[in-house]
Amino acid sequence: MxxxxxxxxxxxxxxxxxxxxxxxxxxxxxxxxxxxxxxxxxxxxxxxxxxxxxxxxxxxxxxxxxxxxxxxxxxxxxxxxxxxxxxxxxxxxxxxxxxxxxxxxxxxxxxxxxxxxxxxxxxxxxxxxxxxxxxxxxxxxxxxxxxxxxxxxxxxxxxxxxxxxxxGRRGSTLVAEGGAAHASEPDAGENAIYRATDAVDVVRDLDFPSTTVLGHDLRGSVAVTEIEGGSAWNVIPERCAVTVDERTVPGERAPLDRAETVDGVAWRVDQDLPxxxxxxxxxxxxxxxxxxxxxxxxxxxxxxxxxxxxxxxxxxxxxxxxxxxxxxxxxxxxxxxxxxxxxxxxxxxxxxxxxxxxxx
CATH class of the missing domain: 3.40.630.10 (Zn peptidases)
Incomplete structure (x- = not known):
């Protein structure tokens, strides 16, 4: 035995x-x-x-x-x-x-x-x-x-x-696209980091999802956990990526697609564990x-x-x-x-x- x-x-x-x-x-x-x-x-x-x-x-x-x-x-x-x-x-x-x-x-x-x-x-x-x-x-x-x-x-x-x-966990990425330019002439380009930070502001204002299961409250969360962008100190960045960690609850999701209302920003889901x-x-x-x-x-x-x-x-x-x-x-x-x-x-x-x- x-x-x-x-x-x-x-x-x-x-x-x-x-x-x-x-x-x-x-x-x-x-x-x-x-x-x-x-x-x-x-x-x-x-x-x-x-x-x-x-x-x-x-x-x-x-x-x-x-x-x-x-x-x-x-x-x-x-x-x-x-x-x-x-x-x-x-x-x-x-x-x-x-x-x-x-x-x-x-x-x-x-x-x-x-x-x-x-x-x-x-x-x-x-x-x-x-x-x-x-x-x-x-x-x-x-x-x-x-x-x-x-x-x-x-x-x-x-x-x-x-x-x-x-x-659950939904991991996603916000990708901001802009236009490169010399940093001495910032208006000649579109700063992707600025667009990304505008999208971060949208995420920061989202309500956390919540629900109740058999009388127990379950509250999710949304957090920006990584940001990557830029190529040199004197170049207006043309791309910036932001990682978002969302802890999901049954039947509710944070409306992360709202970040796409910022010009040049696209949202993609990388992992979605239910x-x-x-x-x-x-x-x-x-x-x-x-x-x-x-x-x-x-x-x-x-x-x-x-x-x-x-x-x-x-x-x-x-x-x-x-x-x-x-x-x-x-x-x-x-x-x-x-x-x-x-x-x-x-x-x-x-x-x-x-x-x-x-x-x-």
Whole structure:
């Protein structure tokens, strides 16, 4: 029998920041060897498994790719360093999110599912959800999903909550075009930086988008984060580009197209990661009941500030919540780690939800 700590350690030790195939091989082989699930590996590298049947399907969703590791997280042979200290497992991917992938694998093995239980570990989440998008295009469409991204430490330290919504991210660029001229004769040209700053003024005056999800307020943001323009100190700039970071909320977007009312300014969207909102209060409450029963704390429904694959699933029609072990600030760091006790809690939660949803 695989313990959660050893399974997580084995999975975390496999490098998966440049290529996910080895980690996917491990997940696929383990599921074939230790469960009676029907396991598939699609053309994109996603690992998907199915157990049980019923009128509604519940998916336990994660990803086995990671961001590039810090030098301290790689050993001399190129493998990932994994260390256990004081009840925590340290290493790239422990928190984001191989620990909860391992917890979901054990839940798939051990649960007596109430309906169709689906497991999915995607590739390319750190590249904007490429694997999840591809799976959806190929027909992946569970009715419900628990996405194992971090939801611990939001309502109180150490408490695992249930995120019923999260923000998305729309990254875009405002490009101002002008006309070059010698700086000693500025009126002979059209200063692209001036046009860009006029567009920035438009952005600065925009209201932040906001909405309410299951009684919880979710407020987005809009911020100019980069500006680039000009070619020399004595040349009127003919081009200037401005980067805009927008954190989106379900159903609302900031009207960034208003910046195009400035002469010579065009707006383009470079990345659009969708937000998530759970539309089924009963499902959200069922997961909260499971989380409450698995710990001593008093968890709550919360909202997350950043995008996950739950956004792509929700956009495609799946009712999602996020429930996982990672705490704010743990992921993507040189000392990334996860609490083994909280991982065990999440394994219990996933198993409980699988055995109670959908309701009879």
């Amino acid at each position: 695989s313990s959660l700590a050893s399974l997580t350690r084995d999975l975390v030790s496999i490098p998966s920041h440049e290529g996910e195939s080895a980690a996917g091989d491990f997940v696929e082989s383990w599921l074939r060897d230790h469960t009676d699930a029907a396991v598939t590996r699609d053309d994109h590298g996603n690992v998907i498994a199915q157990r049980g049947d019923g009128d509604a399907s519940l998916a336990l969703v994660g990803h086995h790719d990671v961001v590039p590791p810090d030098e301290s997280q790689v050993d001399a042979d190129g493998g990932y360093v994994v260390e256990e200290r004081e009840g925590r497992l340290y290493g790239r991917g422990t928190a984001d999110m191989k620990g909860c992938v391992a917890a979901a694998m054990l839940a798939v093995r051990d649960a007596d599912p109430a309906g169709e239980l689906v497991f999915a570990s995607f590739v390319g989440e750190e590249q904007g959800g490429l694997g999840c998008q591809a799976a959806i295009e190929d027909g992946f469409a569970p009715d419900y999903a628990v996405v194992g991204e971090g939801s611990t430490g939001y309502s109180a330290a150490g408490v695992t909550d249930v995120a019923v919504a999260h923000k 937000p998530m909102a759970c539309g089924d209060a009963d499902f959200a409450d069922t997961v909260l009941d499971a989380v409450t029963g698995a710990q001593d704390g008093a968890p709550d429904h919360v909202v997350k500030p950043h995008a996950t694959d739950a956004g792509w699933l929700a956009e495609a029609g799946t009712d999602c919540v996020v429930a996982g072990a990672a705490e704010p600030g743990e992921a993507h760091t040189a000392d990334e780690s996860v609490s083994l006790a909280v991982l065990e809690r999440c394994r219990e939660v996933y198993e409980r939800v699988a055995e109670t949803w959908p309701p009879a």
